Amino acid sequence: MSYQQTWGRSALLLFFVSGWSGCTSDAGPADTASTVQDGSGLDAGTSRDGSGADGAPDAARTDDASTLDASSTDDGSSPLHDAAMPDAGPSDSGEPSYVRPDPIVVPPLAVVDVTGVPTDTHGLPIVYESLEGTITLDPSMHDPITGFGACLDLVTHCVGPTRSLDACALYVPHCATAQYWTEPDCCPTACSNAYETQRVAGYGTIDAFRGAFLGSPSCFPGLDSFIGGAP
Numbered sequence: 001m002s003y004q005q006t007w008g009r010s011a012l013l014l015f016f017v018s019g020w021s022g023c024t025s026d027a028g029p030a031d032t033a034s035t036v037q038d039g040s041g042l043d044a045g046t047s048r049d050g051s052g053a054d055g056a057p058d059a060a061r062t063d064d065a066s067t068l069d070a071s072s073t074d075d076g077s078s079p080l081h082d083a084a085m086p087d088a089g090p091s092d093s094g095e096p097s098y099v100r101p102d103p104i105v106v107p108p109l110a111v112v113d114v115t116g117v118p119t120d121t122h123g124l125p126i127v128y129e130s131l132e133g134t135i136t137l138d139p140s141m142h143d144p145i146t147g148f149g150a151c152l153d154l155v156t157h158c159v160g161p162t163r164s165l166d167a168c169a170l171y172v173p174h175c176a177t178a179q180y181w182t183e184p185d186c187c188p189t190a191c192s193n194a195y196e197t198q199r200v201a202g203y204g205t206i207d208a209f210r211g212a213f214l215g216s217p218s219c220f221p222g223l224d225s226f227i228g229g230a231p
Contacts, residue, residue, distance in 0.1 A: 098199040101167040106158045109150065109185050112139055144226040147181030151220070152213060154185055165205040169195045169212070178221040191219040 114125040114137065124136035151172070158168035175186040194212035203211065218224050 095204050098166070098196075098202075100196070101164055101170065104158075104163055104167045104171050106154055106163075106168055106172050109153055109157065112137070114139070142181050144181055144220065144223045147175075147183075148218075148220050148223055150185040151180070151187035151191065154187060155209070155213070165209060166199065169209060180220065187213075188219055188221065194219050 117125040117127070118129075119125055120134060120136050122136075124138050126134050127137050128135040154172050155165070155168045158172065159165050170192050172192065173184070173186040174189045174192065175183050177183065180186055180188060191213050194215070195208050198208035198211050199205070212219060216224070
């Protein structure tokens with residue numbers, strides 16, 4: 001059986017940032033909109049590059065007419081949230097004690113350039129193709145999941161030789177509303193506050209990032225309920 005999956009920018013980001021931050025996902029990238037060519041469908045959310053249509057996820061139908069929620073794992077948790085959150089107390093990261101960094105300007109995200117990339121019959125760029133099917137990129141989609149991905153994209157792309165994770169997580173542009181996916185790329189203030197709280201408590205940078213930005217319940221308004229978890 002062949003398949004076709006449509007991913008947005010943040011779906012590709014989530015795949016890579018999972019490895020970077022040490023988080024794991026049994027269900028794979030959650031912001032994919034998949035179409036199975038045998039007539040069944042799965043809409044597990046969409047991705048954003050800053051424009052496009054909103055959409056709520058639909059459930060995929062299995063052969064026995066039962067419903068499969070592609071946004072949760074076997075234990076009912078969301079694949080967007082790290083299963084290995086920090087312990088009740090700070091870990092021995094070996095990093096110096098937290099000192100609030102000086103303000104920085106977090107660079108904006110670059111526009112995804114798909115010039116010259118082959119496209120499918122719908123005109124969407126093909127980012128992966130095999131005998132089993134294809135994965136295409138739709139840069140026009142946005143929703144709570146793509147807003148989540150854009151925030152992670154901002155923070156992780158900011159980090160470099162002259163910009164620490166502390167500074168990037170703290171001074172990333174903050175969203176003005178709870179509908180962060182409708183705004184220019186930004187992060188909820190609650191995520192930055194949670195990060196600094198964990199750093200002050202003694203957690204290392206990676207543990208604090210995972211706990212604050214990838215933790216459950218989410219610091220992103222409406223994300224948990226959108227993907228089928230607790231509100």
